[in-house]
Amino acid sequence: MGLSAARKIEVVTTVAELRARIAEWRAEGLTVGLVPTMGALHEGHMSLFRQAKMMADKVVVSVFVNPTQFGPNEDFDAYPRKLEEDCFKAKMAGASLVFAPAVEDMYPKGNATLVDVTGPIVDCLCGLARPGHFRGVATVVSKLLLMVLPDVAIFGEKDYQQLMVIRRMVTDLAIPVRIEGAPIHREVDGLALSSRNAYLSDSERANANRLYKSLWQAGQDILGGKRVQDALDWVADELVRLGFGRIDYLELRDAETLAEMDRLDRPARLFAAVFMGKTRLIDNLPVEPRPQ
């Protein structure tokens, strides 16, 4: 994509350059928002940038495919990398700076420090299905927060468990930043936007939205009084029928603690991770009992 000069956003790759630019903004009394991403940006990411821009004067977007959050058999090498397009989209959605470090900048030679959030928030869902994933996420996000020292950082509810892990970490380490969640941005047919959707073939894509539709239906059924386990069994059968592959998890959990729930007696979320072909899709949605 050709970028006209007017549309170019400033890109920095080193921590020194990043800090220098942010120090200038701070000297002018400006506030700073951070949106960490792995790039291959889409409208979901852009909705976070717009939200950040409403909350801070300057928005930093980090673009870094973080090796430590991928398992050995996962898609680190295949993960899409599109920095030039990303810069254009970041600029279009109101960001002021893209921070695109190399692996050596984020993990300097001899690097030996990890941030490990433990306990019930990580011992479920993606924490079980992807061992070590949240250690990688917490490590890279803590580094980014310390590098940028933003007033506010935005994370999508698309990765709801990640948002909870980061809130826990920021509280425990007393990192002085406000963490804000952002709602899931979906295609018109319901599929949650994800950089990994690019892996889907046309026929897989045509059915992928049924994950959201069946979760939504199960949520309605639970609200209508259906037993939670029956609703989850129905979704599992639907997914098999529709050609989905392995189900990593399909569960109703407490929206705050992520404790598993077998009946709807407090605000909950339905969580699913399921394969469509080789692509692992995750999604979640709130299920909130109506006030009596």
Ligand code: AMP
């Ligand atoms: P990623 O690049 O996948 O690491 O995502 C970067 C940030 O964007 C994370 O906070 C994600 O939760 C968020 N995000 C990704 N997809 C969506 C979406 N469809 N709606 C809202 N936020 C999203």
